[in-house]
Amino acid sequence: MKIGIAGLGLIGGSLALALRDRHEVTGYDNDERARAAAKADGIRIVTGLDQLVPADAVLVATPISAIVPALEQLAARADGAVLLDTGSLKRGVVDYAARAPVGARIVGGHPMAGTTSAGFSAADPGLFRGRAFLLVPTARSDDAAMAVAGLIARDIGATVTVCSADVHDRAMARLVAGPLAAAAALAVAGAQAEPLLGAAGPGFRDSTRLADTPADLATELLFGNGADAAAAIGSIIEGLTQLRDAVERGDRDYARSFLHAARSVRSELG
Numbered sequence: 001m002k003i004g005i006a007g008l009g010l011i012g013g014s015l016a017l018a019l020r021d022r023h024e025v026t027g028y029d030n031d032e033r034a035r036a037a038a039k040a041d042g043i044r045i046v047t048g049l050d051q052l053v054p055a056d057a058v059l060v061a062t063p064i065s066a067i068v069p070a071l072e073q074l075a076a077r078a079d080g081a082v083l084l085d086t087g088s089l090k091r092g093v094v095d096y097a098a099r100a101p102v103g104a105r106i107v108g109g110h111p112m113a114g115t116t117s118a119g120f121s122a123a124d125p126g127l128f129r130g131r132a133f134l135l136v137p138t139a140r141s142d143d144a145a146m147a148v149a150g151l152i153a154r155d156i157g158a159t160v161t162v163c164s165a166d167v168h169d170r171a172m173a174r175l176v177a178g179p180l181a182a183a184a185a186l187a188v189a190g191a192q193a194e195p196l197l198g199a200a201g202p203g204f205r206d207s208t209r210l211a212d213t214p215a216d217l218a219t220e221l222l223f224g225n226g227a228d229a230a231a232a233i234g235s236i237i238e239g240l241t242q243l244r245d246a247v248e249r250g251d252r253d254y255a256r257s258f259l260h261a262a263r264s265v266r267s268e269l270g
Contacts, residue, residue: 001023001024001055001056001057001148001151001152002023002024002026002054002055002056002057003019003023003024003025003026003055003056003057003058003059003152004025004026004027004028004052004053004055004057004058004059004081005019005025005026005027005028005052005058005059005061006027006028006029006049006052006058006059006060006061006062006070006074007028007029007060007061007062007063007066007070008027008028008029008031008034008035008037008038008043008061008120008123009029009034009061009118009119009120009122009123010114010115010117010118010119010120010122010123010127011061011086011111011113011114011127012027012029012059012061012062012086012123013027013034013037013038013119013120013122013123014113014123014124014125014127014128014156015059015061015086015111015128015156016038016043016123017041017043017123017124017125018125018126018127018128018155018156018157019152019155019156020042020043022155023155024044025043025044026043026044026045026046026051026052026055027043027044027045027046028045028046028047028048028049028051028052029120030049034119034120035047037119037120037121038120041120041123049070049073049074050073050074050077052074053074053077053078053079053081054079054081055081056081056082056148057081057082057083057084057148057149057152058074058078058081058082058083058084059084059085059086059109059152060074060083060084060085060086060087061085061086062087063216063217063220064087064088064089064217064220064221064224065220065224067085067087067092067093068092068093068096071083071085071093071096071097071100071106072096072100075100075101075104075106076101078103078104078105080103080105081105082105082106082107082145082148082149083104083105083106083107084106084107084108084109084148084149084152085106085107085108085109086109086110086111087110088110088172088176088221088224089169089172089221089224089225090108090110090136090165090168090169091165091166091169091225092224093106093108093136093138093165094108094136094138094139094165097138097139097140097141098138098139100139100140104140105140105141105142105144105145106138106140106141106145107135107136107137107138107141107145107146107148107149108135108136108137108138108165108168109133109134109135109136109149109153110133110134110136110168110172111127111128111131111132111133111134111153111156111158112131112132112133112134113127113128113131113158114127115127118214118217126157128153128156128157128158129156129157129158130157130158130159131157131158131159132158132159132160132161133153133156133158133159133160133161134161134162134163134168135149135150135153135160135161135162135163136162136163136164136165136168137162137164138165146162169225169228170228172225172228173225173228173229173231173232174228174232174235176221177221177222177225177228177229177232177233178229178232178233178235178236179210180210180211180213180218180221180222181222181229181232181233181236182233182236183207183208183209183210183211184210184211184218186204186207186208186211187208187211190204190208239258242254242258243255243258246258
């Protein structure tokens, strides 16, 4: 297939590297340095978003705030190309698809992979291998468009799960925004460990990894789905409050039960 990729950061760059051996891949980024880095790695580059079409599919891997504007620009001239975004929020994409041109073919996508690094220099063709790739049908998703999206996901080594935008965004608040907030709060609290903060072992370092997420991306993840993110943070606070109260009253049985439940959930991740 002929595949265009808009956005050549960690996700878009990794997609380009993962797909180029099986497909004809062309990339675009509004940052000249990103274009140059991708070109130096052998990716065919164009200098305008519109130049990604005609194509069989265009993957929109831009920052969250730029996804719908990119879809709007592409949909007007896509000529049958499947437009597949890769953002971590889906209601905005689904809302746009409902008012998109009748001939547009739009599928929401979210590869469940990433790191706290950013930019094409962090791109890794193996980033998606064995990871879930969530697909969200829209009002402009026909069966053939879903099949193309599924093929792309499988070609990068991911496994496909289909869900609605509402299910996706509620879940991501608890699997992405909540952990991000918890890691940030834990990192801030960890400053009280000075002068021994630097001696922190892998437990603290692993638990605060998401606190290293670039601030602009972290802010988008928290505020792009504010109501669900706030609910997720509230659930974490409630759990911490229950555990704190058990510690304060010396209730080892409750604490043990709480920790056992937590370990049981964690074990489901494999």
